[in-house]
Amino acid sequence: MPADLAVIGLGPYGLPLAKAAVAAGIPTLGYRTGPEAASLSPAELRRMLSGGFRHATSPAELGRVRTAVICAPTPRGADGGLDLSQVEAAARTLAGRLRPHTTVILESPVPPGTTENVLRRLLEEGSGMVAGRDFHLAYSPSRVDPGNRDFTPANTPKVIGGLTPACTESAAAFYGRLTDKVVRARGPREAETVQVLETNFRHVNIALVNEMAVLCHDLGVDLWDVIRCAETKPFGFQAFRPGPGVGGHAVPQDLTAHAGRTLRMVELAQQVNDQMPQYVVQRAAALLNEHGKSARGARILLLGVTYKPDLADQQSTPAEEVAVRLMRLGASLSYHDPHIPSWNVLDRPVPRADSLYEAAADADLTILLQQHRRYDLQGLSVKAQLLLDTRGATPTGAAHRL
Template sequence: MPADLAVIGLGPLGLPLAQAAVAAGIPTLGYHTGEEPGALSPAELRRMLSGGFRPATDPAALGRVRTVVICAPTPRGADGRIDLTQLETAARALAGHLRPHTTVILESPVLPGTTEDFLRPLLEQGSGLLAGRDFHLAHSPSRVDPGNRAFTPANTPKVIGGLTPACTESAAAFYGRLTDKVVRARGLREAETVQLLETNYRHVNIALVNEMAVLCHDLGVDLWDVVRCAETKPFGFQAFRPGPGVGGHGVPQDLSGPAGRGLRMVELAQKVNNRMPRYVVQRAATLLNEHGKSARGARVLLLGVTYKPDLADLQGTPAEEIADRLTGLGASVSYHDPYVPAWSVLDRPVPRADALYEAVAEADLTILLQHHRTYDLQGLSVKAQLLLDTRGAAPLGAAHRL
């Protein structure tokens, strides 16, 4: 069966798009670029294959589709800037087989200007075609929220911005087959900046509530009760909740470097959020000390080490720094996570607790880092000698809250 769509990159952004396309009846080609693949159960894979999905490793297959969506990972590099290596690899693989009239859409998170100034030259030089004349080029910020069952590609509006009005309309026609609503941005850079705003909005508000958590602890105020009351306001407020740090694939961007100026509020928010793992470890050491124990030699159990509940994704999880810092204090660290059968921090394996309740009872301190639905926090809090709850999920009075 010939494919209508090729998705380049089958990680956390590309795989949900491919699944949605297949569910919408669009024959889809999945081209793997070397990124960590998204998780599919055998049943999900069978459904996709029977629905018209075909995995491919030969880039020649990319020249036989009408629409190509690039979802290559763009992680932070060692210097803190966005690493476009995998995007470049994807672009070069496509460019050698790009045909006239193809619509190319970039969904990877990038800084404004990347689609036109970085991706466009790679495609044009490699294909001999001109964007906006021979093929359509557009950007659509990814709005994937892994594990969110309420919002799917079908009911999440899709923003589109093209190099030309015709590029925008071509991309909009494709996404109109997947979603109930398509929103047209003025151009490529506006569409790219949408994701910048959405990601930074999340990080800035998480930073605010994380700072509130530290302040409220010092004041003896229950922040979770404060948030519960505040979110009853029907206007001007959206509830965010604190945690041990911020993980995930949508990293905040302060625009320093290529754009020539930074966003000071985002830079400050990053500092606040990056400080939270250290704060969690400080609270842990203080709790142990208050109960006559030292962090050195203490048995500390971490509950939930993924960055998001009910998912196996460890991308950017704050649990890694927390485990490393606790180990540096001399603590004996173990973990439990129903989604992570094995876990290493800085190439050192962390022991996994298989018998959860026994491990909680034996630990000098248990720290809830991620609230998976399978955790019975009422029962666990009864078993725990000390429980530090960084998610405000345990029953009131059953744990020490962040």
């Protein structure tokens, strides 16, 4: 069966799009751009294959679709900006097979101007065609929230910004098959900047509540009760919660390398969030000290080492830096995570606890880094000698909270 859609990049942005497209009845071709981190369970893969999904065996197959969406990852580069090399490689691969009237959409997180100044140039040079005349070109920020059961591609509005009004309408017609609502931006730059704003909004607000966590601990104030009360305000407030650091695939952007200026608040937020693993280790050492123990030689159990609950994704997980810092203090580490069968830190395997309750009872300190649904936190708080909860997930008074 010929594919109607090609998803180029099957990582954290492309795989959810491919799943949504197949669920909407769109024959979909998946093309890998590299060793993507996202994965499918055997059952999910069987459902997708039966619904019209297949992997591309040759780049030539990209020239047989009506819509191609580039979802290549853009990790942080050596200069702190986004590394666009995989997007550029995907564009070159597509350009040599591009047919007239194809709609090309970029969903990867990119700096404003990338669609027009980078993607357009590569596609036109490689195809000999003109964007906006011979083929449609648009940008749509990926709005993926892995593991979120309330918001799916079907009920999450999609923002579209096309190179021309006709480009916008062509992209909108495609996304209208996947979602209940399409929002038209003025152009690609506006749509790209939507992604920048949404990502930075998250990081800035997490940084604020992380700073509040440190302040409230110093003041002897229960931050979690503060948040509980504050979120009853029906306007002007959105609740965020602190944690051991910020992980995931969305990289905050201060745009220094691209716009010639710094978003100072974003830069400061990144500094605050980057300090949280160190703060967790400081709190851990202080707790051990208060109970007559030293971090050196202490048996410490880390619970949940993924960046998000109930997922196996470890992209930029703060658990790694927490573990590194504890190791450097001389602690003896073990971990438990129902989604991670093995875990290496500093190229050394960290022992995995087989029996969770026995390991918590044996450890001098247990640190909850991620609140997976499988964890019985009430039971753990009873079994653990000492429990530090960095997520505020345990019952009040059952553990030391961040």
